[in-house]
Amino acid sequence: DDTIVIPVEVAGGRAAAMLDSGARLTVLSTLFAKRHGIVATRSRSVRGLAGVTQIGLVDGARVAIADVPLRARELAIADLSEVSAAFGRSVDIVLGRDAFDNHALAFDFVRRRLAIVDSGGLTPLYGWTPLSLSSGNYGELLVETAIEDAAPLPLLLDLGSSTPLMMSHELAGRIGLLTGRKLSTAALSGIDGVSIADVFVTRKLRISGLE
Numbered sequence: 001d002d003t004i005v006i007p008v009e010v011a012g013g014r015a016a017a018m019l020d021s022g023a024r025l026t027v028l029s030t031l032f033a034k035r036h037g038i039v040a041t042r043s044r045s046v047r048g049l050a051g052v053t054q055i056g057l058v059d060g061a062r063v064a065i066a067d068v069p070l071r072a073r074e075l076a077i078a079d080l081s082e083v084s085a086a087f088g089r090s091v092d093i094v095l096g097r098d099a100f101d102n103h104a105l106a107f108d109f110v111r112r113r114l115a116i117v118d119s120g121g122l123t124p125l126y127g128w129t130p131l132s133l134s135s136g137n138y139g140e141l142l143v144e145t146a147i148e149d150a151a152p153l154p155l156l157l158d159l160g161s162s163t164p165l166m167m168s169h170e171l172a173g174r175i176g177l178l179t180g181r182k183l184s185t186a187a188l189s190g191i192d193g194v195s196i197a198d199v200f201v202t203r204k205l206r207i208s209g210l211e
Contacts, residue, residue: 003162004107006114008093010075011036011061015092018083020160021141023096026063026072027055029080032092040077053078063099068116070099082194086187087162094160097141131208133157146206150175163188165202177202 004019010028013036028038033056040056056077063070084091104122106115115122124130134142134154142154147165158166163186172178177200184199204211 003087004159006065006095008095009062009064010093011038017093017095018087018091018160020094020158021097021100022156022158022160023094024098024138024140025074025076026096026099027076027078027080027094029084029090029092030077033058033077038075038077044076046076063095065114065116068103070103071101072096072099074098086194097139101139129210131210144208147175147177147202148204152206165205166197169198 005016006019008015008017010032013032015032033039038058038061040058042057043054044057045052046055058075058077059073061075063072063075080091080094083094102119104117104119106117106122108114131143136142136154136156141157143157144152145155146152147167153171155167166188169178178198181200185196186199188195188197
């Protein structure tokens with residue numbers, strides 16, 4: 001798959017974590033939490049693609065990448081078995097956007113490297129194309145995106161999804177993307193279970209002016 005997996009340390013336990021900028025919280029699998037003695041102190045209902053599910057919450061567990069401590073103060077504990085099944089490997093941790101509130105990240109996908117620095121400390125390199133981001137009501141990262149000939153919309157930037165573009169049926173129908181196209185289906189997995197989505201090919205996509 002094409003998700004980003006990086007080594008992290010949580011409460012002294014090491015694991016490979018899937019980076020997910022679309023997730024508000026960092027999520028530990030129930031199996032990882034049990035192995036390392038991490039116990040939820042309260043619970044919360046959350047809504048995903050497939051519906052509503054319950055997660056546990058815990059405070060104060062240390063999260064770090066290469067000995068660099070991250071911000072995540074509140075961690076979620078949930079069953080990640082559906083996520084693991086979707087990616088064909090065990091997923092112990094989903095590293096959410098909250099972990100990087102005070103940091104900047106740079107990815108070198110060709111050489112499979114990651115740099116992490118304090119927020120504001122990253123110097124753009126020659127040839128980089130800056131993209132303007134904004135924040136949603138819950139702190140999610142949004143980027144202006146134009147789909148084919150439709151007006152630009154603020155869409156969620158989600159590095160944890162292997163789907164290039166995901167939208168609601170209502171939006172796809174409103175901007176005329178479902179008319180006269182071949183459709184197939186795919187299963188999408190999350191902590192709330194599995195949902196079935198329609199799949200189609202777009203002809204043009206512009207992200208913050210970059211086509």
